[in-house]
Amino acid sequence: MDCSGLEKITTSKFLNTITEIFEDIREELTQSAESSAESVEKTVTLLKEKSERGDSQAAFLLGQLHYEEGRYAEAEIIFDGIKDEDPRALYQLAVIYYDGLGNKEDLVRTFLLFISLRSTGKAIEYMRRVAFWDSSEVGSVRHAALYNLGRAYLEGYGVQASSAEAERLWLLAADDGNPNASVEAQSSLGMFYCRPESLDLRKAFSWHSEACGNGSLESQGALGVMYLYGHGVQKDPDAALFCLKDAAERGNVYAQGHLTACYYHRKLYSRAAALGERVCTYEDISAIARHTGCLEEFIRKGIAIAMFYYARCLHLGRGVLQNRDRAKSYFAQAARIDPEICQELQMDVVHGRI
Incomplete structure (x- = not known):
């Protein structure tokens, strides 16, 4: 793999849509904040105390807080310690490895090529484990993992490129248009069926419609173009103009x-x-x-x-x-x-x- 390939791996950022999986308790953690810095330190102290007493949710939140503050090495250590019990931690580890975050000393010591290959391999392994985690409590993070695995297979990141496998994984992630599933996967299926290699404009229109209904800005624009030219649907200039104007304004x-x-x-x-x-x-x-x-x-x-x-x-x-x-x-x-x-x-x- 040449240097341009390495740059593509580390800058693609195709895992930049992490589900807000702890939104329900964020309010509790910030209610008594005097200032941003003081709030962070108080939260770190509180979460450390709780995690040391065996509170797994606190441990995950501590790792997530380090992640959001850019302390990736600390986040990696915490997530790694609970990755076998918490699929969210495993997912975030995969994000760290895909994006080349974490221990900067390792990057200097072993050079980018080795780290990229090693980290990508871990990312794929961990993302796959999240996607097929044997539990009903995994929630939306499973759909996000399936979507990211599909991207990996479509683009050949850490795996042998396979459009068929990307399609299979995205269909699982899209979950028949479930609004709580991966909207990115639904929109990506719309794009997938517009490709010459997998062309099916009726399917493309159907998936873009599902994604648009679930809030996808990308798919709203695509629907406007499909109505404009009659791709996968009967031409409808008024519907095209409506979709294009609304998407353009957004x-x-x-x-x-x-x-x-x-x-x-x-x-x-x-x-x-x-x-x-x-x-x-x-x-x-x-x-x-x-x-x-x-x-x-x-x-x-x-x-x-x-x-x-x-x-x-x-x-x-x-x-x-x-x-x-x-x-x-x-x-x-x-x-x-x-x-x-x-x-x-x-x-x-x-x-x-x-």
């Missing part, structure tokens, strides 16, 4: 790109230019992905689409003062962001569709 950049295109084709050029110009200012794609929970690939596509249509408005002077130099610059930027989608849009220009 921050879905892919929806913003397609909404810019919708405005343009409806000859609402001022709206198209205004929205396209705003999307052109987006720079930190990773930050947008973290904030919205949307995939970076589709954020880039959304930016490229909006930028291309804004450039077209500038080129023709539609909804904005004509400026062909700026138009040329934005056409070039859009092509760098997503060459494939811009090539398709350029063909639409050639055939007079834009």
